[in-house]
Amino acid sequence: xxxxxxxxxxxxxxxxxxxxxxxxxxxxxxxxxxxxxxxxxxxxxxxxxxxxxxxxxxxxxxxxxxxxxxxxxxxxxxxxxxxxxxxxxxxxxxxxxxxxxxxxxxxxxxxxxxxxxxxxxxxxxxxxxxxxxxxxxxxxxxxxxxxxxxxxxxxxxxxxxxxxxxxxxxxxxxxxxxxxxxxxxxxxxxxxxxxxxxxxxxxxxxxxxxxxxxxxxxxxxxxxxxxxxxxxxxxxxxxxxxxxxxxxxxxxxxxxxxxxxxxxxxxxxxxxxxxxxxxxxxxxxxxxxxxxxxxxxxxxxxxxxxxxxxxxxxxxxxx
Numbered sequence: 001x002x003x004x005x006x007x008x009x010x011x012x013x014x015x016x017x018x019x020x021x022x023x024x025x026x027x028x029x030x031x032x033x034x035x036x037x038x039x040x041x042x043x044x045x046x047x048x049x050x051x052x053x054x055x056x057x058x059x060x061x062x063x064x065x066x067x068x069x070x071x072x073x074x075x076x077x078x079x080x081x082x083x084x085x086x087x088x089x090x091x092x093x094x095x096x097x098x099x100x101x102x103x104x105x106x107x108x109x110x111x112x113x114x115x116x117x118x119x120x121x122x123x124x125x126x127x128x129x130x131x132x133x134x135x136x137x138x139x140x141x142x143x144x145x146x147x148x149x150x151x152x153x154x155x156x157x158x159x160x161x162x163x164x165x166x167x168x169x170x171x172x173x174x175x176x177x178x179x180x181x182x183x184x185x186x187x188x189x190x191x192x193x194x195x196x197x198x199x200x201x202x203x204x205x206x207x208x209x210x211x212x213x214x215x216x217x218x219x220x221x222x223x224x225x226x227x228x229x230x231x232x233x234x235x236x237x238x239x240x241x242x243x244x245x246x247x248x249x250x251x252x253x254x255x256x257x258x259x260x261x262x263x264x265x266x267x268x269x270x271x272x273x274x275x276x277x278x279x280x281x282x283x284x285x286x287x288x289x290x291x292x293x294x295x296x297x298x299x300x301x302x303x304x305x306x307x308x309x310x311x312x313x314x315x316x317x318x319x
Contacts, residue, residue, distance in 0.1 A: 046298065052291035060287070070292035080276075080289070086264065087272040094181055094268065095245035102185035103237060106192035111226070113193070114200045124197070128190030135187070139254025142183045146170050170255060173265035180266055184251055188244070192237050199233025200226065235312035239305055246301050249274070269297050 053070055056063035074080050109127060113120045130138065145152045148168035157166045169179045203226065211221050227234075249270035252260055258274050260267035277290025 049291045049294045049298075052287055053295045055288050057287040063288075066288070070286075070288045071296070074289060074292050074296070083264070083267070083272055084269075084293070087267045087269045090177060090266065090268050091246050091248075093177060094184075094248060095242055097178065097181035098185055098188075098241050098245055099238070101182060102188055102192055103234075103241060105185070106189050106237075107196050107234075109189070109193045110196035110200055111222075114197060124193070127193055130187050131190045133187075135250040136254045138183065138187050139251050143170065143255050146179065171262055173262050176256065176262060177266045180252060180255060183255070184248065187251070188241075192241075195233050195237050195240075196230065199230040203229045231312065235308075238312070239308050242304060242308065243301055246270075246297065246304075269293065273297065 052062065054065060054067060056066050056069075074084060113124050146154075146169040148154060148166075148171060153169070154166040157163065167175065170176050207225055207229070208221060211225055216224070246268075247270060248268055252266050252268060252271055253274070256262075256266045258271060260271045273290050273293045276293055277287050
C-alpha cells in the first residue's frame with residue numbers, strides 16, 4: 001500500500017484526474033443490463049409493432065408492404081370496425097367505473113387513515129395487501145368465488161336469505177363487465193390509497209389551523225383546501241387509472257379468456273388485439289392487423305395522457 005501511495009503521488013495531476021473521471025464513468029456501466037432489458041422488452045416491441053403494421057402477413061411470415069391498408073381495414077371493414085367500436089366502448093366504461101369505484105373509495109380511505117384513528121397502520125397494511133398478489137391469481141380466485149353453482153358469493157347470499165340476488169355474475173352479459181371492474185377496483189384500492197395518502201400528508205397542518213380559526217367547517221376545508229392541494233396526487237392517479245383501463249388484459253383474460261365472454265361483453269382493445277394477432281374465429285390471423293391495432297392503442301393512450309397532463313397542470317397553475 002505504501003509503494004502504491006508513493007507512485008500515485010508521483011503521477012502527474014492530469015493522470016490522476018483522468019483516473020478519477022474514468023472511475024466515475026465506470027459507475028454508468030451498472031445501468032447497462034437494465035438498459036439492455038428495457039430496449040429488448042419495451043423499445044424493440046414498440047418499434048416492431050410500428051413496422052409490422054405496414055405489412056401483410058402469411059402466418060408468422062412478413063409479406064409485402066401494404067402501407068396504411070391495415071389501418072383502413074381496421075376502421076372500415078366488417079367485422080373489424082364493429083369489434084373495435086365495441087371494445088373501445090368497454091374500455092371507456094372500464095375507466096369510468098374504475099374512477100367511481102376505486103379512486104373515490106381510495107380517497108375516502110386515505111382521508112380516514114390520515115385522521116387520528118387508532119390502528120391506522122394496520123388498516124393501511126391490510127388494504128394494500130391484495131396488490132401484492134398476481135393479477136392472474138386474483139382472477140382465478142374470483143372466478144371461483146363468483147362461480148354460479150358452488151361460488152362463495154352466491155352460497156353466502158342464499159344462506160342469508162337473499163337467494164334472488166344470486167346470479168351468474170360472470171356468465172351474464174349484463175353483469176360480467178361491471179363485476180370485473182369491481183374486482184379490478186378491489187385489487188388496486190391499496191395502491192391508490194397510498195398515492196392519495198402521500199398527497200394528503202404533504203399538506204401543511206398550519207393551513208387547516210388557519211382555516212379553523214376563520215370558522216371553516218369540515219366540508220368547506222375538504223372542498224376548498226384538501227382537494228385542491230391534493231390535486232397532484234389526484235392527477236397522478238387519474239392518469240395511471242386511465243392507462244391501466246386502456247391496457248387492461250390480464251384480469252379479463254384470467255376470468256373470461258381470450259374471447260372475453262359471454263358474447264364478447266367484456267371485450268376490450270387489448271383482448272381484441274390478442275385475437276387479431278394470434279388468431280380467432282372473430283378476427284382472423286393477421287399480425288399486421290394486430291400491430292395496426294397496437295399502434296392505434298399506443299397513440300390513443302399517449303395523446304390522451306398528454307391531454308390529461310396539460311389539463312391538470314393548467315388547473316394546478318390556476319389555483
